[in-house]
Amino acid sequence: xxxxxxxxxxxxxxxxxxxxxxxxxxxxxxxxxxxxxxxxxxxxxxxxxxxxxxxxxxxxxxxxxxxxxxxxxxxxxxxxxxxxxxxxxxxxxxxxxxxxxxxxxxxxxxxxxxxxxxxxxxxxxxxxxxxxxxxxxxxxxxxxxxxxxxxxxxxxxxxxxxxxxxxxxxxxxxxxxxxxxxxxxxxxxxxxxxxxxxxxxxxxx
Amino acid sequence: xxxxxxxxxxxxxxxxxxxxxxxxxxxxxxxxxxxxxxxxxxxxxxxxxxxxxxxxxxxxxxxxxxxxxxxxxxxxxxxxxxxxxxxxxxxxxxxxxxxxxxxxxxxxxxxxxxxxxxxxxxxxxxxxxxxxxxxxxxxxxxxxxxxxxxxxxxxxxxxxxxxxxxxxxxxxxxxxxxxxxxxxxxxxxxxxxxxxxxxxxxxxxxxxxxxxxxxxxxxxxxxxxxxxxxxxxxxxxxxxxxxxxxxxxxxxxxxxxxxxxxxxxxxxxxxxxxxxxxxxxxxxxxxxxxxxxxxxxxxxxxxxxxxxxxxxxxxxxxxxxxxxxxxxxxxxxxxxxxxxxxxxxxxxxxxxxxxxxxxxxxxxxxxxxxxxxxxxxxxxxxxxxxxxxxxxxxxxxxxxxxxxxxxxxxxxxxxxxxxxxxxxxxxx
Numbered sequence: 016x017x018x019x020x021x022x023x024x025x026x027x028x029x030x031x032x033x034x035x036x037x038x039x040x041x042x043x044x045x046x047x048x049x050x051x052x053x054x055x056x057x058x059x060x061x062x063x064x065x066x067x068x069x070x071x072x073x074x075x076x077x078x079x080x081x082x083x084x085x086x087x088x089x090x091x092x093x094x095x096x097x098x099x100x101x102x103x104x105x106x107x108x109x110x111x112x113x114x115x116x117x118x119x120x121x122x123x124x125x126x127x128x129x130x131x132x133x134x135x136x137x138x139x140x141x142x143x144x145x146x147x148x149x150x151x152x153x154x155x156x157x158x159x160x161x162x163x164x165x166x167x168x169x170x171x172x173x174x175x176x177x178x179x180x181x182x183x184x185x186x187x188x189x190x191x192x193x194x195x196x197x198x199x200x201x202x203x204x205x206x207x208x209x210x211x212x213x214x215x216x217x218x219x220x
Numbered sequence: 221x222x223x224x225x226x227x228x229x230x231x232x233x234x235x236x237x238x239x240x241x242x243x244x245x246x247x248x249x250x251x252x253x254x255x256x257x258x259x260x261x262x263x264x265x266x267x268x269x270x271x272x273x274x275x276x277x278x279x280x281x282x283x284x285x286x287x288x289x290x291x292x293x294x295x296x297x298x299x300x301x302x303x304x305x306x307x308x309x310x311x312x313x314x315x316x317x318x319x320x321x322x323x324x325x326x327x328x329x330x331x332x333x334x335x336x337x338x339x340x341x342x343x344x345x346x347x348x349x350x351x352x353x354x355x356x357x358x359x360x361x362x363x364x365x366x367x368x369x370x371x372x373x374x375x376x377x378x379x380x381x382x383x384x385x386x387x388x389x390x391x392x393x394x395x396x397x398x399x400x401x402x403x404x405x406x407x408x409x410x411x412x413x414x415x416x417x418x419x420x421x422x423x424x425x426x427x428x429x430x431x432x433x434x435x436x437x438x439x440x441x442x443x444x445x446x447x448x449x450x451x452x453x454x455x456x457x458x459x460x461x462x463x464x465x466x467x468x469x470x471x472x473x474x475x476x477x478x479x480x481x482x483x484x485x486x487x488x489x490x491x492x493x494x495x496x497x498x499x500x501x502x503x504x505x506x507x508x509x510x511x512x513x514x515x516x517x518x519x520x521x522x523x524x525x526x527x528x529x530x531x532x533x534x535x536x537x538x539x540x541x542x543x544x545x546x547x548x549x550x551x552x553x554x555x556x557x558x559x560x561x562x563x564x565x566x567x568x569x570x571x572x573x574x575x576x577x578x579x580x581x582x583x584x585x586x587x588x589x590x591x592x593x594x595x596x597x598x599x600x601x602x603x604x605x606x607x608x609x610x611x612x613x614x615x616x617x618x619x620x621x622x623x624x625x626x627x628x629x630x631x632x633x634x635x636x637x638x639x640x641x642x643x644x645x646x647x648x
Contacts, residue, residue, distance in 0.1 A: 120530075148441075155614075157576060158556035158569050158598055159643065160423060160467040160480065161524055161531055163443075164487045164508040167464055190442050191464060195420035200392070200617055202596065 096217040099145070102138075103217075109134035114198075115173055117211040119154075122168040124176060132176045135215055140181030146218040149173050151191035152198070154207035159193055166191030166213075173213045258290035259374060261319045262312065265294060267302035268325035271332060273359040275325060275366070281407065282367035282381040285632040286607065287625030288374070292317060304337050309344040317341045321370060330355055334362055338370050348373050360409055380603040381406050384647040385610060386414075386424040386433055387621060391639035398639075401435055403450065406603075406646070408621065408634040414448060415455075424645045425468045425477075433645075434458070434468035434477055445479060447494065458492060467511045471518055471538070478502070478512035478521055478538070489523050491538065502540040511556050514538060516563040522547070524555040531555045533568060533581070548581060550588050556599060560606040561648070565626070567600035567609050578611045578624065591628035601646045612642040 091097040094104035094111055102108045109131045115124060124132060139145055151166030170189045178184055199209040263280040284291045298315065301307045302324040312320060323336030331353065338348040350369065354362040361382055368379025383406050391398045399421045404411040415421060419438040426433055427447075434447045443465040448455035459465045463482035470477060477492045489502040489512045503509040507527040514521055521538045524531050528546065532554050536544040548554035553571025560566070563583065570579035570590060577594040581587070591609065600611045603623075610623050613633070619640030622633045634641075 156574060156596065157531070157553060157571060158511060158524065160511045161508065161526075161555050163422075163464055163466050164480070164482075164510050167482055167487065168508065189463060190438075192420060192438065195422065195438070196397075202614065202616065 096215070096220045098220045099217045110138055113215045113217075115169075115213045115215075116208060117169055117213075119207075119211065120165070121211075122165065122172045124172060129176075132173060133180060136177045136180030136182050139177060139183075139186055143183060143186065146186050146188065147177075148188040148190060148216040148218065150196075150214040150216055151189070151193075152196060152210055152212050152214070153194050154210040155194045155197065155202065156207065159195070163191050163193035163195075166193045169211070169213045173215075259288060259319065260292065260317045261289045261321070261370075261374070262292035262297060262315075262317045263321045264297060264300050264302070264323075266323040266325050266334075266336070267300075269328070271325040271327075271359065272356055273363065275323065275334065275359060275363040276321075278360060278363035278407075279321060279367045279370065282364060282379075283370065285623060285630060286371060286375075286381075287627065287630035288371070288607075292320075303335075304339055304346045304349075307339060307344075309339075309341060312341045319347075319370075319374060321366075323366075325359075332356065332359060334359070334366070336366055338373055360405060364405065364407075377607060378605045380605050380608065380646070383604065384430070385601075385621075385644050386426065386647070387612075387641055387644040388421050388424065389636065389639050389641050390420075390619075401433070403433070408636065414450060414453065415446075422643065423467050424643060425470055426645055426647045427470050428472055428474045428648055430647045434470065436466050436468065445477070447477075458494065458497070463487075464510075469513050471514050472516055473518060478514060480510040480512065489521060489536075491521075491540075500540055502536060502538070503544060505544075509534075513557045513559055516559055516561055522557045522559070522566060524557070533557050533566065547583075547586070548588075549586070551579070554579075554581075558600045558602050558609070560602050560626075561604055562606055565602075565606070567602060567611075569598050569600065578609060580609070580626065589628065591624045591626075592622070592631070597622075599643045601644050603646050604648050610644040610646050612644055614640075 096113050097104040102110045105111055112131045115128045115132065118125065139147065149170040151170030153162035153165045167189060170191055174187050174189060177187065197210045198212065199206040261283060263276050265276040280291055283289045298311050301322050303322055307322065318341055320339045320341055321336055322339065323334065326333045333351065334354055335351045337346045340347050348369065352362055364382035367381045371379035384403055385406055386401065386403045389400045389402055396418060399417050400413045401415040401421045401424055402411045402413050417437060417439040419441065422436040424433050424435045431451065432447050432449050434445060436443055436445055444460040445458050445465045445468050446455045447458050458477065459479060461481050461483040464480055464487050466480040468477045468479045475494060477494060479490055479492060480487050481490050486506050486508060488504060488509050491500045491502060502521060505525060505527050507525055509523055509525045511524040512521045519538060520535050522533055522535045525534050530552050532546055533548040534544050534546050536542050551570045551572050554568050556569045558567040566581045566583060568579055568581060570577050575594045576596050576598060577590050578592040578597045578600045579588050579590040596614045598612050600609045602609055606626065608623050608625050610621060613620055613622050618635060619642050620633055620635040621641050621644045622631055624631045
């Protein structure tokens with residue numbers, strides 16, 4: 016044969032990992048990241064570059080963390096804070112509204128929502144042991160980490176209004192999910208405006 | 221960019237014998253750009269007796285999406301030789317081919333022997349020949365490896381196909397979502413889940429040695445940054461401050477993470493020494509500063525800030541305390557930078573009037589080249605040879621990954637049939 020043959024022996028890697036068949040329901044404890052043990056690989060290369068990625072880094076099996084407990088999994092989807100008190104499920108009471116919506120790229124509280132924030136501030140001032148998590152969210156447009164920052168800004172605006180009206184800082188927690196937990200799925204203005212929001216999640220609800 | 225001159229080829233690749241893929245199915249679409257200047261190459265189907273993988277097709281797809289080549293369709297091939305000695309070169313010269321790859325796969329069951337030759341059609345001889353052993357499970361990677369060898373021989377640049385990518389998937393079931401951080405081959409095959417949670421997972425970043433991935437997890441209903449070793453699945457929580465813990469990015473020497481924290485007020489950029497855990501604040505603005513990335517020499521950090529009203533990219537010293545200079549001036553939204561490995565280009569999300577595309581900023585000239593069509597493209601990540609950019613895109617409610625060449629001529633889309641796929645990160 017006239018061609019110039021180079022022999023490259025690649026010891027073969029078997030980076031094969033079985034998929035856990037039940038990974039949707041697998042209730043592994045949070046934090047355990049060693050799932051079904053992956054086949055560890057023993058790879059070596061000789062001859063020309065075994066580089067380029069045929070390396071033996073065995074990716075081990077999938078790890079499953081579950082989201083221990085649900086802060087979102089409230090039973091009453093219309094009045095998520097209903098368990099706190101009857102006023103939270105009375106449609107005539109502003110406390111029944113627990114979501115503050117925002118306009119595009121804005122963390123200003125719009126006039127419509129001022130009385131709602133005020134009602135929550137009043138309630139929290141009167142119930143100093145009640146804690147609330149302010150979950151900030153954004154719509155899907157733009158970059159994800161920037162949207163995390165925007166969501167936090169919205170949460171902090173609401174927190175600022177609440178504390179101005181008597182809520183104590185120690186009653187408030189802030190978490191921003193950015194665009195990661197949309198309330199509405201869709202790529203149009205009606206979905207986006209439902210997603211630019213801060214949810215007041217009462218502890219113990 | 222003129223979409224009309226794109227020729228669209230759709231290949232549906234069912235994963236067949238790859239039962240390891242958990243019933244996932246992957247669709248790969250190549251929007252083939254104008255190829256008048258591509259090098260004509262024919263990858264002849266490899267001769268095989270029932271090998272489980274069509275190695276020639278994988279090599280062909282890799283070379284096609286690189287944007288460097290004009291691939292000869294199988295249907296146009298006058299014959300299917302499997303070694304140089306079987307090739308009637310005048311036949312292929314007459315068809316305008318510059319190069320061709322021929323090969324064969326021998327073996328059965330677990331172990332295969334793969335031989336291939338790269339042939340110079342005009343000279344009528346072999347330029348390169350290899351023989352490789354491969355298990356059945358590893359034949360895809362062997363094919364990517366061959367594609368890399370051919371790519372490097374013909375372009376002088378390192379191939380990137382036999383690498384890995386990380387990305388996040390999200391599946392919705394009623395009100396519950398399942399989020400997964402996965403690592404796969406660069407064409408989306410061989411996906412493996414490295415973390416999974418009902419709460420969001422975000423922002424995977426490869427360590428320079430490719431052994432670890434840093435990412436954000438909300439598994440405890442707050443944001444925390446973890447560093448996970450791929451080989452063992454072990455992981456360490458490296459940041460869980462009040463507020464935002466986001467956007468981790470490894471320093472080029474692997475010793476630090478740049479990240480976004482809001483523990484001191486508005487989101488700012490910090491660096492964290494991974495072993496000593498020493499934290500250093502890099503920016504101190506009252507506005508949003510986030511999405512830090514290191515310049516390849518490690519001297520600078522580019523980040524997104526809205527200090528001027530809208531998000532734009534800024535650069536500052538990775539030591540902190542330096543000037544913070546704005547580097548993007550075109551478009552009303554520039555965010556989520558990714559440095560090319562040579563430091564000459566920065567890919568970013570470029571927004572105009574609510575339309576978000578991937579653009580590349582030439583660091584020296586400050587010129588911007590918009591590569592994609594939008595309207596919701598995000599998370600650009602450079603291939604390790606700088607020739608392609610991987611990014612996430614959306615059409616309706618389907619989120620998928622796409623790759624585009626640096627000149628924007630060639631685009632390839634990987635649609636995973638289940639759920640949304642996003643935030644790709646090409647391993648360095």
